[in-house]
Amino acid sequence: MPQAMRIILLMLFGQYVYSLEECIKSSVVSCDDCIKSGPSCTWCVDLNFTKPGEPEAVRCDTEAKLKERGCKQNKIVNPPSDLKLNRNKPLSSSGSNPVQLQPQDIELSLRPGDAFTFQLKFKRAQGYPVDLYYLMDLSYSMDDDLKNVKDLGTKILVKLKEITGTARIGFGSFVDKTLLPFTDTTEEKLKKPCPAKALECQPAFGYKHVLSLTADGNKFTKIVSEQKISGNLDSPEGGLDAIMQVVTCVDKIGWGNSTRLLVLATDAGFHMAGDGKLAGILEPNQETCQLDSNHMYSKSNTWDYPSVGQIARKLEEQNIQPIFAVTEDVSLIYKELSKLIPKSEVGVLSKDSSNVVNLIVDAYNKLSSNIIVTHDALPEDISVTYTSNCEGGGKSSEKGTCNNVGIGKEVIFDVTVKAAKCLDASKTLNIGPLGFNEKLKVLVTTRCKCECDNPTGLHEYCNNHGRIFCGTCSCISGYLGQRCECSLGMRDEAALRAQCRKDNGTECEGRGDCECGVCKCHQTDGGKSYYGPYCECDDEHCEKYLNKLCGGNGTCRCGNCICNDDYDGPACQCKKSNEGCQTGETVCHGRGKCVCNQCICESPFKGIHCDDCTGCKLPCQESGSCIECEVFSKGQKNTCTENCKHLKISSVKNLFGKNCQVKDSEGCWMSFSMTRLDGFDKYTVKVLENRECPEGPNVPLIVGGSLAGVALIGLLLLILIKALFYFKDLKEWKRFEKEMQRSKWAQADNPLFKEATTTVANPVFTGDS
CATH class of the missing domain: 2.60.40.1510 (ntegrin, alpha v. Chain A, domain 3)
Structure with a gap:
C-alpha cells in the first residue's frame, strides 16, 4: 500500500474515532468530577457558558461538543496524559x-x-557477560555422563567467550530426597546408595552447591573431577528442588549483572509439588535459599517439591534462562515443561553427554536472539x-x-x-x-484534579460572596447557591438541604442542585431537563420496544409510558386487537384474557388459544345424576334441570369415543362421552340410550343350590370328624403295640414263696366215681 494512501486512511480513521468520543458523566458537580469521568471529558471554565438556571454539569462534555456550544479553546480544561x-x-x-x-x-x-x-x-x-551454572543429576544412571562433564569447564568457557568475550561457569549436583519411597533409608544404603559393583559412590543427598560462578575453567575441571556418583530408588529426580535453590541463592551462586543461564543435565523426569506427601512431607516449598554450611539443601526432607508455576515465576524474577539438556527418552517431558517456562530451551544429550558443549552454545544463541x-x-x-x-x-x-x-x-x-x-x-x-x-x-x-488559572479574591460573578474555581463559585460561609445568591441568615443550612431530599434520600435525586431549599434540576443526557419537586422525573428513561422509547406508540412521562389510544402495554408494544385471540364467538375459548393480541390463560388451561388442558379430569361422576334425570327420567325433573344447565345432554343409539361410564341409582351402567365447550365447566354430553343393567336373581336355583350346598357341607364335616377320630385311635393302637413289644417278662423263683406241706384227705372219699 502506498505511503500516501496509508496516511489518508489513518487520518480518516482518526476522525472516525474522534467522532465516536463520548463523555459519560454522572453526578458531575465540579471540574474534578468531570476529569475523573473519563479521558474524553473536558470542562469549560468560561463564566458566561451556562445560562440562568442551567446546571454546572453542562460544562462537562467532549471538547468537540463544548466548542459547538461556544466554549473557546483556551477556556477548555483537558489535562492530557x-x-x-x-x-x-x-x-x-x-x-x-x-x-x-x-x-x-x-x-x-x-x-x-x-x-x-x-x-x-x-x-x-556485543560482549555482554554470560553466567552459566551447570546443574547435574548424579544418580547412578548418569555415571558415564559425569566422566565427560569433568572435562567440560574449559571447553564451555572457550565457546562462550568466543561469543560474548566474558563468561563464568559454576557447578551443582542433585539426586533426590533421602526418604522412602524416593531413597532406600537403610543405614548402609544411605552411605552407599549405588549398586554393589560401583567402586566410588557418595552418600545419598538432595541438592549440593559445588562451585560458585568463576571465570577459571581449570578450577571448574578440578572441582568437578572430585565429584562422585550417587543413587536413589525411583526414576523421577529432585530437579525442581535443586533449581529453586540455584535461583534463590543469588549471593552464594554468585549471579552477576549478566545473561544468566542454568543448564540442567539429566536422564530422568522430575518430582513436583504434591509428591512429597508420599514421604509424609506436608509443608509446601517456601521459595527461599536454604543452604547450610556444607552448601547442602537443608530443607530437602522438610519442604515439599516446588510447583512448576513457582519455578517459572522465580526464574523470571531473577532473569535466569534454563536450558534442559536431557536424554532422548525424556525429551518430550521437558519440551512440555519448556512451554510453561518463558525463555527456556530443550536440547537432547547423547548417551554419554559428549555433545553438551554444542548443545549449550546452540541453546544460548536461540535464547539470546529471541527478545520477549x-x-x-x-x-x-x-x-x-x-x-x-x-x-x-x-x-x-x-x-x-x-x-x-x-x-x-x-x-x-x-x-x-x-x-x-x-x-x-x-x-x-x-x-x-x-x-x-x-x-x-x-x-x-x-491526573484527577483540574488545573485552572483561578482569579483571587471574592468575585462579582459570585455576588461577591464566593471565589471562582474553574468557572464555578465556591461560596463563603453563610451563602450557597450556584452563584452564592442564597443567604442562610439565621436558618440552618442542613435544614434547607433536607427540603431537597425525598424520603431522606439523595439531594435532588442526584439530578439537580439544592438552592435555598429548592431543587434546580440538571439537564438529561438528551438535552432535556429533569423535573419534579426533587428532580425525580425525566422523559427519557421509559421502557423501550424494538429499540424505540415506548415502542414509538406513546409518550414517555416521568418514567412511564402513556400509550396512544390503539396501543397498550408497559412499552406501548401491544396493539389493542383481539384478532389473534378469536376462537369463534369467544376470545381464548373463554378461558383467558387477550393481552398484546395473545391469550393469557387461566390455570389449568394453556396453549395458544387456551384449548389445552392436559391432565384435567372430566366430571363424569358428577354429571351422572343429570344424565339419569334428563335421559332416563329418573329423579326430580325440576331439580335436575336447574342443576344441569352447564351440560348440553342428548341421547344417541350408537356411541363412538366413549370416555365416561357411571352407575345410576338402579345399578345400571350409563355410557356417555363428554366434550368441553368454551368456558370452564360447560360440556356437550352424548349418552347411549340403552343402559347396561344386571339381570334379576333365579330364586329356585338359588334356594335349591343353597340347600344342596348346606347338605354337602354337613356331609363333608361328618366325614372329616370321623376321619380325625379314626386316625387318632389308629395312632393310639400303634403306640400300644410298640409298648407291648418293648416289655420282657422275667421267669424266676420267688425266694419268699413256699409251697404247701399239709395234705388233707377226705376219709369218706374212696376215689370211686
Whole structure:
C-alpha cells in the first residue's frame, strides 16, 4: 500500500474515532468530577457558558461538543496524559557497561481510562557477560555422563567467550530426597546408595552447591573431577528442588549483572509439588535459599517439591534462562515443561553427554536472539500491553516478542499503559526483556484534579460572596447557591438541604442542585431537563420496544409510558386487537384474557388459544345424576334441570369415543362421552340410550343350590370328624403295640414263696366215681 494512501486512511480513521468520543458523566458537580469521568471529558471554565438556571454539569462534555456550544479553546480544561524522562541513556553495544534498553526511568501521568503509548528500544550488545551454572543429576544412571562433564569447564568457557568475550561457569549436583519411597533409608544404603559393583559412590543427598560462578575453567575441571556418583530408588529426580535453590541463592551462586543461564543435565523426569506427601512431607516449598554450611539443601526432607508455576515465576524474577539438556527418552517431558517456562530451551544429550558443549552454545544463541519484553507484577487497576515493531509483530498482546535479533540490531516496542481509575498513590512497575537484568522503571500517577488559572479574591460573578474555581463559585460561609445568591441568615443550612431530599434520600435525586431549599434540576443526557419537586422525573428513561422509547406508540412521562389510544402495554408494544385471540364467538375459548393480541390463560388451561388442558379430569361422576334425570327420567325433573344447565345432554343409539361410564341409582351402567365447550365447566354430553343393567336373581336355583350346598357341607364335616377320630385311635393302637413289644417278662423263683406241706384227705372219699 502506498505511503500516501496509508496516511489518508489513518487520518480518516482518526476522525472516525474522534467522532465516536463520548463523555459519560454522572453526578458531575465540579471540574474534578468531570476529569475523573473519563479521558474524553473536558470542562469549560468560561463564566458566561451556562445560562440562568442551567446546571454546572453542562460544562462537562467532549471538547468537540463544548466548542459547538461556544466554549473557546483556551477556556477548555483537558489535562492530557504525559511522560517525563528521568533517565534516558542512549543505547551502546560495547564497552564495560553496555546499555541495551532505552529509556531506563520514566514517570507517567495518566488520565483515568486513557491508554498512553510510548516507545521502548532494545539493542543486543556485543560482549555482554554470560553466567552459566551447570546443574547435574548424579544418580547412578548418569555415571558415564559425569566422566565427560569433568572435562567440560574449559571447553564451555572457550565457546562462550568466543561469543560474548566474558563468561563464568559454576557447578551443582542433585539426586533426590533421602526418604522412602524416593531413597532406600537403610543405614548402609544411605552411605552407599549405588549398586554393589560401583567402586566410588557418595552418600545419598538432595541438592549440593559445588562451585560458585568463576571465570577459571581449570578450577571448574578440578572441582568437578572430585565429584562422585550417587543413587536413589525411583526414576523421577529432585530437579525442581535443586533449581529453586540455584535461583534463590543469588549471593552464594554468585549471579552477576549478566545473561544468566542454568543448564540442567539429566536422564530422568522430575518430582513436583504434591509428591512429597508420599514421604509424609506436608509443608509446601517456601521459595527461599536454604543452604547450610556444607552448601547442602537443608530443607530437602522438610519442604515439599516446588510447583512448576513457582519455578517459572522465580526464574523470571531473577532473569535466569534454563536450558534442559536431557536424554532422548525424556525429551518430550521437558519440551512440555519448556512451554510453561518463558525463555527456556530443550536440547537432547547423547548417551554419554559428549555433545553438551554444542548443545549449550546452540541453546544460548536461540535464547539470546529471541527478545520477549514483559513486566513484573502489575499494581491494581493498571494494565500494560505491547506491540512489536519487528517481523511478525503488529499485534497488541501482554508480551512483546521479536525473534532472531542479531547482535547490534535495534528493535522497538510500543508500550501502552492504562490506569482504569484514579489512583490513591503513585505506583511503580518494571518493564524489560526476559533473561536480561536491564529494566525500565515506570512510576505511574493519575491526573484527577483540574488545573485552572483561578482569579483571587471574592468575585462579582459570585455576588461577591464566593471565589471562582474553574468557572464555578465556591461560596463563603453563610451563602450557597450556584452563584452564592442564597443567604442562610439565621436558618440552618442542613435544614434547607433536607427540603431537597425525598424520603431522606439523595439531594435532588442526584439530578439537580439544592438552592435555598429548592431543587434546580440538571439537564438529561438528551438535552432535556429533569423535573419534579426533587428532580425525580425525566422523559427519557421509559421502557423501550424494538429499540424505540415506548415502542414509538406513546409518550414517555416521568418514567412511564402513556400509550396512544390503539396501543397498550408497559412499552406501548401491544396493539389493542383481539384478532389473534378469536376462537369463534369467544376470545381464548373463554378461558383467558387477550393481552398484546395473545391469550393469557387461566390455570389449568394453556396453549395458544387456551384449548389445552392436559391432565384435567372430566366430571363424569358428577354429571351422572343429570344424565339419569334428563335421559332416563329418573329423579326430580325440576331439580335436575336447574342443576344441569352447564351440560348440553342428548341421547344417541350408537356411541363412538366413549370416555365416561357411571352407575345410576338402579345399578345400571350409563355410557356417555363428554366434550368441553368454551368456558370452564360447560360440556356437550352424548349418552347411549340403552343402559347396561344386571339381570334379576333365579330364586329356585338359588334356594335349591343353597340347600344342596348346606347338605354337602354337613356331609363333608361328618366325614372329616370321623376321619380325625379314626386316625387318632389308629395312632393310639400303634403306640400300644410298640409298648407291648418293648416289655420282657422275667421267669424266676420267688425266694419268699413256699409251697404247701399239709395234705388233707377226705376219709369218706374212696376215689370211686
